[in-house]
Amino acid sequence: MPEPIEDFYAVIPAGGIGSRLWPLSRADAPKFLHDLTGSGSSLLRDTWNRLEPLTGGDRIAVVTGRAHRAAVEKELPDIPDHNVFLESEPRDSTAAIGLAAAILVRREPDVIIGSFAADHVIRVPHLFEWAVRQAVAVAREGYICTIGIQPAEPSIGFGYIKKASELIVDGAPEAALVERFVEKPDLETAKEYFAERSYLWNAGMFISRADVLLGEIAEQDPHLYAGLMDLAEAWDDREKRGPVVDRVWPTLTKIAIDYAVAEPAAEKGRLAVIPGHFDWDDVGDFASLAKLNSHGRKNDLAILGENARILSDASSGIVVSQTQRVISLIGVKDIVVVDTEDALLVTTSEHAQRVKGVVDALKLTGRGDVL
Amino acid sequence: MPEPIEDFYAVIPAGGIGSRLWPLSRADAPKFLHDLTGSGSSLLRDTWNRLEPLTGGDRIAVVTGRAHRAAVEKELPDIPDHNVFLESEPRDSTAAIGLAAAILVRREPDVIIGSFAADHVIRVPHLFEWAVRQAVAVAREGYICTIGIQPAEPSIGFGYIKKASELIVDGAPEAALVERFVEKPDLETAKEYFAERSYLWNAGMFISRADVLLGEIAEQDPHLYAGLMDLAEAWDDREKRGPVVDRVWPTLTKIAIDYAVAEPAAEKGRLAVIPGHFDWDDVGDFASLAKLNSHGRKNDLAILGENARILSDASSGIVVSQTQRVISLIGVKDIVVVDTEDALLVTTSEHAQRVKGVVDALKLTGRGDVL
Numbered sequence: 027m028p029e030p031i032e033d034f035y036a037v038i039p040a041g042g043i044g045s046r047l048w049p050l051s052r053a054d055a056p057k058f059l060h061d062l063t064g065s066g067s068s069l070l071r072d073t074w075n076r077l078e079p080l081t082g083g084d085r086i087a088v089v090t091g092r093a094h095r096a097a098v099e100k101e102l103p104d105i106p107d108h109n110v111f112l113e114s115e116p117r118d119s120t121a122a123i124g125l126a127a128a129i130l131v132r133r134e135p136d137v138i139i140g141s142f143a144a145d146h147v148i149r150v151p152h153l154f155e156w157a158v159r160q161a162v163a164v165a166r167e168g169y170i171c172t173i174g175i176q177p178a179e180p181s182i183g184f185g186y187i188k189k190a191s192e193l194i195v196d197g198a199p200e201a202a203l204v205e206r207f208v209e210k211p212d213l214e215t216a217k218e219y220f221a222e223r224s225y226l227w228n229a230g231m232f233i234s235r236a237d238v239l240l241g242e243i244a245e246q247d248p249h250l251y252a253g254l255m256d257l258a259e260a261w262d263d264r265e266k267r268g269p270v271v272d273r274v275w276p277t278l279t280k281i282a283i284d285y286a287v288a289e290p291a292a293e294k295g296r297l298a299v300i301p302g303h304f305d306w307d308d309v310g311d312f313a314s315l316a317k318l319n320s321h322g323r324k325n326d327l328a329i330l331g332e333n334a335r336i337l338s339d340a341s342s343g344i345v346v347s348q349t350q351r352v353i354s355l356i357g358v359k360d361i362v363v364v365d366t367e368d369a370l371l372v373t374t375s376e377h378a379q380r381v382k383g384v385v386d387a388l389k390l391t392g393r394g395d396v397l
Numbered sequence: 398m399p400e401p402i403e404d405f406y407a408v409i410p411a412g413g414i415g416s417r418l419w420p421l422s423r424a425d426a427p428k429f430l431h432d433l434t435g436s437g438s439s440l441l442r443d444t445w446n447r448l449e450p451l452t453g454g455d456r457i458a459v460v461t462g463r464a465h466r467a468a469v470e471k472e473l474p475d476i477p478d479h480n481v482f483l484e485s486e487p488r489d490s491t492a493a494i495g496l497a498a499a500i501l502v503r504r505e506p507d508v509i510i511g512s513f514a515a516d517h518v519i520r521v522p523h524l525f526e527w528a529v530r531q532a533v534a535v536a537r538e539g540y541i542c543t544i545g546i547q548p549a550e551p552s553i554g555f556g557y558i559k560k561a562s563e564l565i566v567d568g569a570p571e572a573a574l575v576e577r578f579v580e581k582p583d584l585e586t587a588k589e590y591f592a593e594r595s596y597l598w599n600a601g602m603f604i605s606r607a608d609v610l611l612g613e614i615a616e617q618d619p620h621l622y623a624g625l626m627d628l629a630e631a632w633d634d635r636e637k638r639g640p641v642v643d644r645v646w647p648t649l650t651k652i653a654i655d656y657a658v659a660e661p662a663a664e665k666g667r668l669a670v671i672p673g674h675f676d677w678d679d680v681g682d683f684a685s686l687a688k689l690n691s692h693g694r695k696n697d698l699a700i701l702g703e704n705a706r707i708l709s710d711a712s713s714g715i716v717v718s719q720t721q722r723v724i725s726l727i728g729v730k731d732i733v734v735v736d737t738e739d740a741l742l743v744t745t746s747e748h749a750q751r752v753k754g755v756v757d758a759l760k761l762t763g764r765g766d767v768l
Contacts, residue, residue, distance in 0.1 A: 049725075337758055352740040352767045354420075354755045357748030365741055369723040370734075372743055377728030384725045387708055396723045 028079065028155070031162050035137050035236075036077040037126040040070055040090040040098060040144035041116050045385045046311040046378070049369035050346050052397055058144035059097055062309055063318060064330065069309075070144045071101045076151050077142065080158055087111060087130065088144070089122040108262070114275050120250065120286040121278040123232070124243050128258030131236035138165045140233035141283070147318060149305035157302045161233040163197035169298040170234040170242065170291045172204065174226025175306045180216035183310055185209055185228040185284075193298050204297040207289050226299060229306055232283060242287045242296070250279040250286070312362040313378035316344035327355075331365075343375055369396040399450065399526070402533050406508050406607075407448040408497040411441055411461040411469060411515035412487050416756045417682040417749070420740035421717050423768050429515035430468055433680055434689060435701065440680075441515045442472045447522050448513065451529055458482060458501065459515070460493040479633070485646050491621065491657040492649040494603070495614050499629030502607035509536045511604035512654070518689060520676035528673045532604040534568035540669040541605040541613065541662045543575065545597025546677045551587035554681055556580055556599040556655075564669050575668040578660050597670060600677055603654060613658045613667070621650040621657070683733040684749035687715035698726075714746055740767040 044057025051057040058070040065072060070088075077086050087109040090098050095112055099105065111126055123141045130137050140158060148154050157173045164171040174187040190205035207228060211219065219225035232239070244251035253274045260270035279286075291297040309315055319328035320342075327340045331347030338345070338355035345353055346364040353365055362378060364371040373381065388397055415428025422428040429441040436443060441459075448457050458480040461469050466483055470476065482497055494512045501508050511529060519525050528544045535542040545558040561576035578599060582590065590596035603610070615622035624645045631637035650657075662668040680686050690699035691713075698711045702718030709716070709726035716724055717735040724736055733749060735742040744752065759768055 049723075335764065337755060337762070337764070350739070351737075352420075352759065352764055354740065354742045354744075354759075356742070356744035356751050356755060358743055358745060361743065363741075363743055366722075368721070369725065370736055370741070371725045371727070372729055372732065372734055373725075373727035374729060380727050384708060384727060388723065388725075391708070393706065393708070393723055 030082040030085070031080055031138075031159065033134075033136055033138050033166075034081055034085065034162050035130050035134070035139045036081045036086045037123055037130075037139050037141045038070070038073055038077070038086065038088045038144045039119055039122040039126075039141060040088050040094065041113065041119075041122060042145065044145060044309075045382045047309070047315065048364075048381055048385045049366045049371055049396060050348070050364050054093070056094065056145075057309070059094075059101065062315060062330070063147055068101050069147065070098065072148075073142060073144050073146070074102050074105075076148060076154055079151075080155060084109070087126050089113060089126055090144075091116065111261075114271055117275065117278045118280040119230075119283040120243065120247075120281045121254070121275075123283055124240065124250065124254045125257055127236040127239045128254040129261050131240065132258050132262070135237065137236050138162055138233065139236050139239070140165075140231065142231055143229075143308070145309065146229065147305075147307045147309055151304075153304035154302065157200075157300050157304070158233065160195075160198035160200060160300045161231075161298075164193065164195050164201045164298045164300065165233045165235055165238075167195055168235065168238055169193075169296055170232060170238060170287065171201070171298040171300060172288065173229060173231040173233070173302045174299045175229050175302045175304075177220050177225065177227055178305070180213065180220035181227065182210055182213055182216050183314070184308070186211065186219055186225040187228050187299055189224045189226065189299060189301075195298075198300060200301050201298050202301075203295060204292040204299045206292055207284065226301055227306070228284070229302065229308070230284070231302075232288065239287065242291055246286050246290055247279050247281070249277075250281075253278045311378040311381060312344055312346075312364070312373070313375040315346075316342070316362065316375055319344065401453040401456070402451055402509075402530065404505075404507055404509050404537075405452055405456065405533050406501050406505070406510045407452045407457045408494055408501075408510050408512045409441070409444055409448070409457065409459045409515045410490055410493040410497075410512060411459050411465065412484070412490075412493060413516065415516060415680075416753045418680070418686065419735075419752055419756045420737045420742055420767060421719070421735050425464070427465065427516075428680070430465075430472065433686060433701070434518055439472050440518065441469065443519075444513060444515050444517070445473050445476075447519060447525055450522075451526060455480070458497050460484060460497055461515075462487065482632075485642055488646065488649045489651040490601075490654040491614065491618075491652045492625070492646075494654055495611065495621065495625045496628055498607040498610045499625040500632050502611065503629050503633070506608065508607050509533055509604065510607050510610070511536075511602065513602055514600075514679070516680065517600065518676075518678045518680055522675075524675035525673065528671050528675070529604065531566075531569035531571060531671045532602075532669075535564065535566050535572050535669045535671065536605045536609075538566055539606065539609055540564075540667055541603060541609060541658065542572070542669040542671060543659065544600060544602040544604070544673045545670045546600050546673045546675075548591050548596065548598055549676070551584065551591035552598065553581055553584055553587050554685070555679070557582065557590055557596040558599050558670055560595045560597065560670060560672075566669075569671060571672055572669050573672075574666060575663045575670045577663055578655065597672055598677070599655070600673065600679070601655070602673075603659065610658065613662055617657050617661055618650050618652070620648075621652075624649045682749035682752060683715055683717075683735070683744070684746040686717075687713070687733065687746055690715060 044051035334347035415422035631641035705718035
């Protein structure tokens with residue numbers, strides 16, 4: 027077993043519900059608490075297991091909502107109390123990761139932090155480790171470093187990172203500077219990117235010195251930076267923390283770290299990238315969940331649910347069974363059926379992205395009890 | 398209000414489960430116990446209500462399985478005890494209707510009986526009454542008389558009755574002899590039938606003197622006839638009935654009345670027909686249930702279920718909701734979703750006829766608990 031990286035701390039923002047996976051994912055059972063791969067453990071636990079060899083179990087922090095504290099601690103029984111950072115309400119990823127950075131840098135001024143989503147799926151852990159070790163080496167040089175996934179196909183579902191010139195860093199033979207970020211492309215463009223090999227999928231992983239990250243936030247949004255500093259100063263003092271959180275947290279700018287930190291840093295030549303050669307998926311909707319669970323076979327109905335009782339002639343799509351009910355499918359193609367105790371979803375892979383719209387409509391029509 | 402017909406007795410065979418409507422219809426909740434039209438009452442009750450003006454409430458007999466006795470009596474609280482004829486096991490329609498005929502003819506030698514399925518849907522009751530009154534007039538002349546439905550479209554889902562020459566019977570201006578019965582045709586043939594106007598849908602309604610019907614059974618199947626006689630002789634004697642039923646019932650020939658009585662009678666020129674001008678449907682599968690509940694509009698998702706909570710962009714098909722669950726449909730067409738406590742069916746109108754195959758498969762695979 028390789029040793030953990032001494033000056034490294036992992037941060038897992040565990041915030042998003044995953045509305046595109048409703049009614050499986052929902053407020054009290056967000057995506058990161060589900061086993062979406064049949065691994066037997068939740069995505070959050072899988073994330074922890076992936077990071078632990080790199081950090082040790084006492085150097086992984088989780089940023090999550092107060093409502094999920096108990097569930098997170100159940101999934102991660104070994105997490106030290108002082109590494110669970112509770113948000114009083116969601117303020118997007120810059121606030122979440124910035125809070126962690128601000129707290130950790132006070133505890134350990136030279137700390138390098140890496141943020142990794144709680145609800146992504148990664149296979150081939152040793153390739154992930156290799157990428158992170160390179161990224162930490164790059165971060166040690168003062169860069170913000172992301173890990174971009176070497177595309178497995180011309181996907182239109184992800185944003186892209188365009189690599190620029192190589193970066194010579196000891197221990198990071200694959201390092202390069204980032205030229206720019208690109209939003210989700212159309213299929214034609216995605217095919218060009220795929221052919222060109224210098225475009226990587228943006229998987230939202232950022233590794234940097236905590237002080238460098240905070241410096242970037244300070245440049246872009248001094249108000250947000252000041253708020254994070256106030257929070258961090260009070261954080262490890264039980265008496266002080268509450269009032270400061272109540273006062274400051276609701277005022278923090280709601281902005282994704284891609285916009286607040288990564289893109290501006292890229293423009294200034296301060297963002298590096300390590301290509302990741304591992305299988306990665308953000309499991310953004312039921313179509314990708316179906317693909318993930320069809321084991322590479324094209325004509326295969328994916329089935330998720332330990333006690334699924336299914337009778338089907340469907341050769342594609344996915345059934346998620348959270349009840350004991352017999353589910354029978356006849357003559358349907360690329361179907362998506364999600365069967366939970368209080369809600370049922372029937373759609374197709376093609377329309378999987380529209381599930382979020384249902385969630386919005388349920389809110390509007392007063393049926394939020396099933397969200 | 399017109400008077401009931403003095404010498405007339407209605408018989409309702411309430412036997413079939415309606416497997417093509419699984420998981421709505423099932424062993425302990427057969428089709429005839431469901432409200433499939435949103436009328437607020439079961440098909441059985443609707444059938445009773447339709448017949449009562451023709452017979453009075455004390456002259457309607459129901460032939461049903463022992464398991465359904467309580468449910469039938471709940472639906473029909475006014476039915477006299479001696480008019481509930483219980484089958485110890487299903488032996489098809491000739492045994493069921495023949496038993497009723499044999500019992501009733503002993504009580505009332507000149508009785509005319511009419512058999513009407515418990516699970517069909519009929520609209521415009523006064524046209525139904527008019528057809529039955531004509532049929533009774535024909536039956537009084539010694540014919541077996543059926544009511545054939547004037548087709549509303551070239552259906553391939555029903556068998557047909559070919560009318561022959563007119564029959565001059567007082568009180569039955571539309572009577573005709575039957576030339577022959579035809580099995581479900583292909584579409585081309587159905588179109589010809591529809592254009593020709595002399596083909597009627599076989600709705601399985603038979604009206605005749607009880608003794609004439611029994612005579613026909615005696616000619617075709619003396620063994621079955623003898624069994625029915627033995628049963629009828631013992632029936633109204635509480636002590637005798639049990640042992641005779643146990644001995645005789647299991648030996649009765651299993652045969653549909655169409656084959657045992659109607660077709661042979663047609664060949665011998667003893668079968669007459671009255672055209673029915675009312676809306677009729679046997680609700681044979683979910684496609685026809687969808688049609689029945691779409692209120693004539695082509696682009697309309699039919700919804701069955703008092704407490705249905707549905708969010709859908711589907712413009713056709715049907716949702717049957719027997720639970721409190723929110724059902725969300727996105728981007729599916731002609732969909733059939735049947736949501737019950739222990740079983741869920743997802744199919745399309747096109748494949749609705751294949752539901753029976755699922756029922757068979759569930760039996761074979763040991764999941765009969767949901768049938």
